[in-house]
Amino acid sequence: MTDMQTPFVAKVVVHMGVGEAGERLVNAENIMADLTKGAKPIRSYARNTLPAFGIRKGQPIGCKATLRGKKAMDFLEMALKTYAVENVLHTRQFDATGNFGFGIEEHTDFPGQAYDPKIGIYGMDIIAVIEKKGTRTARRKIQQKKINSKLHVAREESMKFVTETFGIEVE
Template identity: 30%
Template sequence: MTQATQQLATHPMRRVRVEKLTLNIGAGKDAQLLNKGVKLLEAIAGVPPVKTVTSKRIPGWGLRPGLPIGCKITLRGAGAEGMIPRLLAAKDQMLGERNYDNRGNVSFGIPEYIDIEGAKYDPEIGIIGLQACITLTRAGYRVKRRRLRPASVGRRQVITKDEAMAFMQERFSVKVGEHASGKERR
C-alpha cells in the first residue's frame, strides 16, 4: 500500500459503522402466525415490534390494502451492536458472499429462532424463522436522506461489497464462504 492509500483507509470519514439492524417475520394472511411472530420478536429483542401492512391489492394471494402481513423491529446503536453477535452465532459466524449487496447491506435468514443465543423454546410460539438485515453506513450518507437539498452519495463514499465483508470479518469475526448453510445447492 502506498502512503496515500493508507491515509485514505484510516481517514475518519471512510470508517464503516452499523447504522441499524432490522429483524423481520413475514406471516402472510395467517393472523395466528403473525401474533406468534410479534410475541417472538418482543421476546428476542425486548422491544415491541411494528406490524407491517400491505399497500397493494393482489387478488390471487388474497391480499388487500391495510391487511397486516408481518412484523419487524429496527434496532440502532448499542441495541443493534449487542444483538448482531447473537444472530451471527446462530449462523456459526459464517455468511455467504450472496448475503452482501453492493450498497453495504448484509442480509441473512435464521430458519429456527431457537438457534439464537439466549432464546428458549416456547411451545405457544412453536418453530418460526426470521430474517435479519444489517445496514452499514459511513459519514456523509445523511446527504441522501436530508429534507433540504437531498443529493446522491458520492461514488467513492458508497460502501462496496468487499468493504462490507472486510468490516464484518474485522468487527464481528464473520467468515465468508460460498454458501452459508454449508450444503451444496442443487
C-alpha cells in the first residue's frame, strides 16, 4: 500500500450535549477543556424550539471541540481505552465512508477525572474521521477536483485501520 492509500485520523470531534445553558454548560466546557488538553470548546445552539424540553431556538445547549494531529490520536487512544473495556467496537458504529463514533456515559471514566458532587456527571459523543492523503483536493476552493475511488475510505478499510492501529477488535 502506498503512502497515499494509507488511512489516517483526520480529526476527532468531541461533543457534550447538556440541554440547557447556564452553570451546567460552563461545567461541561471546563471538563472538555481539561480532557482535550487545552482545546477550546465552542458552544452548539438549538436549531428548533422544543417546548416539551424547554428549549428555544438559538439557545446554547452543548459544546464541542475538534482535535487534529497528535492531539487527536492521543485523545482517541485514551477514549478507546475508556470505552472499549473488552477492546471491542461494533460494525454498526462505522459508517459507509469509514468514520466511526461512540459514546461515553461518564466523564469520570477517563483517567485523572474524579467525581465532584458540585459538578455532576457528563457524557460525551466522540466521532473520528478517517481519511487518506489527497482527499483535500475534493474539498478545497481553488482547483477543486474529483478524487479517485482508491482515495475513498471504505468501511472495511476503516475497521482494519482501527484494529491495526489501536488494537481494538471489530465485531
